[in-house]
Amino acid sequence: MTQETTVSAARRDVPPNERRPDAGYGSFPSTDRDIPKPAKQSTRALAPDLLRGFLMLTMALDHMALALNTWQHGTGRETEMDGVVIEEWNRPVAYVVRTLTHLCASGFTMLLGIGVVYLGRSRTRLGWSSLRIAKYFAVRTAVLTLIGVLLGLAVSGGRVWFMNFVLFSLAIDYFLAGMLWLVIDTTEPLLARAVTRVFPDKVSEEDEADEPLLRQERGQDGSEFGVLVSWHIHNALLAVLGLVTIWWNIWLSPTNGHCDIRDHASDVMQPLSVAASEGPDGPAVSHNPLLGIWFWITQTERVMSVFPPMAWVSFAVLGLLYGRIDVTRTWNSSVAALCNLAAGLGFLVLFVLTRVLRFGNLSEGCLQTPEHDKYPDRNPYLASAQSFFYIIKYPPDVAFWAFTLAGNFFLLAFFGGIPTSVAKRFTLLLDFGRAALFFYITHLFFIFIIGPLMVALFGHDTGIPTQMDPGSTRGIDNAFAYFGIWAFAMLVMWPAVRWYGRFKGSKPADSIWRFF
Secondary structure: HHHHHHHHHHHHHHOOHHOOOOOOOOOOOOOOOOOOOOHHHOOOOHHHHHHHHHHHHHHHHHHHHHOOOOOOOOOOOOOOOOOOOOEEOOOOOHHHHHHHHHHHHHHHHHHHHHHHHHHHHHHOOOOOEEEEEHHHHHHHHHHHHHHHHHHHHHOOOOHHHHHHHOHHHHHHHHHHHHHHHHHHHHHHHHHHHHHHHHHOOOOOOOHHHHOOOOOHHHHOOHHHHHHHHHHHHHHHHHHHHHHHHHHHHOOOOOOOOOOOOOEOOOOEOOOOOOOOOOOOOOOOEEOOOOOOHOOHHHOOOOOEOOHHHHHHHHHHHHHHHHHHHHHOOOOOOHHHHHHHHHHHHHHHHHHHHHOOOOOOOOEEEEEEOHHHOOOOOOHHEEEEEEEEEOOOOOOOOOOHHHHHHHHHHHHHHHHHHOHHHHHOOHHHHHHHHHHHHHHHHHHHHHHHHHHHHHHHHEEEEEEOOOOOOOOOOOEOOOOOHHHHHHHHHHHHHHHHHHHHHHHHHOOOOOOOHHOO
16 A cells, blocks of 8 residues: 555645646545545546536436336337347437437446545555455445345346346446455555666656656655556556456357348348347347356346446446546646547547447447448448447447547546536536435436326327336327426435435445445
């Protein structure tokens, strides 16, 4: 823990007017009783909390569409799943909303990784040992998993014993990111000392000026050069790990990311679609509850998991990398926003390449709409705007990874570029972002209570079977009514979420209430 402690000390030496407004960001408010409060609220990270709050609102849009049966749950008429054929696109407003909601799962997982870095640093400053921090990560993982199990039992009426909406995935990725942070916290100073022994006289004044937060006590963590080399090597390893852990979704695909192509000569369909698969759930769905839940979408009579944690861990790893870079820089908010913008542009370019060069996709041959039938030899992703932005979420492919990370970095750049005095006025986003788990649990119950009630009062036959009750086709498909009910629900929930955020902020650092 020596390095984190020293970095924290170095950070306090930075003049207040040079600190970033979001320099103190963590996954918890900066109101820990044991940590002195910052002199100004500007030291509290607003951009990540604003992003998390925005993602919460966006996630609620997706769930409200399910509760009201407004449209099918996908950019096509089928869910964006490995090996599932798309023959028709969803209505335009549904396509846009669903594409926007793709940012949520990746953004939450990335923010989770960022939060691990700041939580580890803050608890180290409180004097916590590595074992105590590891125990904290384990307890929080257990609590999140238990909540997910209880929610699944409640939603299914006890028929499904383990239903992984997303909390189990977040819990496991949180634990893995936490353990990885602890390992790096141990190995980084060891490598720095080793480099110092190999290059005892290698000291870079330029690096010392550019990397003030990497200064360490030579006797403990090596020379400035050794610390810098160790820091960069660990960052490079995290970047490689982030790439490997998203690419293995392609490597482990039961369909190799391909659907069978329609035979245009005979007009015979033999696709790897929902109808042609082994069961009613698609060709890339595992039926092994013990192994499948880790890497694949899993469906059995008693187990249902659509967010395999190992398929999403890449976002947490990149969150760790982002957090490490963020805590060692003294950039002001404008420079940080430009860096987020540059990162977003980089991922956007990668996304475009996945479309043009056709790599990193789990939907090869799966786009079989009339526009694709008309030009069967063309690049299917360039046939239309809908085709270009069609990405696989279950599990995420490389195109999804690049697109959603680009979107989240653009949002971080936007929120980070807002003056602190203005950003503090976005109280709804801040409140939802700082009590995220409480919001998540509350909104599920509220939306799926108010939704069916609204449908019973104002709904009509939409011709679309509901996700919750396939035997019913009643719903509310008017877009204005849909957005109005969603906005009403968010405003009704706001006071409770705001109260809880203040309540948990009054609790000590190791309180279980802070888990929510």
